[in-house]
Amino acid sequence: MSWNDAIAYCEWLSKKHSRTFRLPTEAEWEYACRAGTTTPFNTGENITTTDQANYNGDFPYSNNKKGVWRKNTVAVDSLKPNKWGLYNMHGNVWEWCDDVYSIISYDECKAKGFVENPGGPVPETGSCRVIRGGGWGSSAEYCRSACRPDDAPDRRNDTVGFRLVFVP
DSSP, X not given: OOHHHHHHHHHHHHHHHTSEEEOOOHHHHHHHHHTTOOSSBTTBSOOOSTTSOBSOTTSOSTTOXXXXXXXXXXXXXXXXXXXXXXOOSSBSSEEEEEEEOOTTHHHHHHHHTOOSOOOOSOGGGOOOEEEESOOXXXXXXXXXXXXXXXXXXXXXXXXXXOOOEEEO
C-alpha cells in the first residue's frame, strides 16, 4: 500500500459516506499508540514477548529472549489492544501518517517551547512521508512508540498499511 493509495482511499471513502476520513498526523498516531504512557512501548519499557506485538521475534528489544517470527500479518484482534482499545499499534504493518517527513520537525517544536501536533514541513521542502509502528518483518526496536522513519509516497510495500481517522 502506498501513501498515495491510502490518500485516494480516504478521499473515496469520504465521498461515499459524505463524511471526512483521513490519515492521522504522526503526533496523533503517537498519542494513540502510547495510550497515556510515556514508555517506549504502550506495554511498558519493553515488548517482552511476541504475544504483545507482531514483529520479527529473532530481533527482540533490549536483550529480551527471542520470540516467534510469524512472517506475515495477523488478524486485527489476534493480540491484545492497548489501554484505549486500539489494536496493533506496535507491529503487524507500518502505518502511513499524513506528514511530510522531516528529521528535525520535533526539534523545531521543542525550540519553540511546545509540541502541539506538528504537521511536518510543507510539501515543497520534502516528499517522503512518515510511517509509524513497525511491521511483521521489523525488529522490536522499530516498533517503539517514538520510532519515525519515512518512505516515498508512491512506494508500495506489503509491510505498510494505514489507519483511518474519522473527523466528526
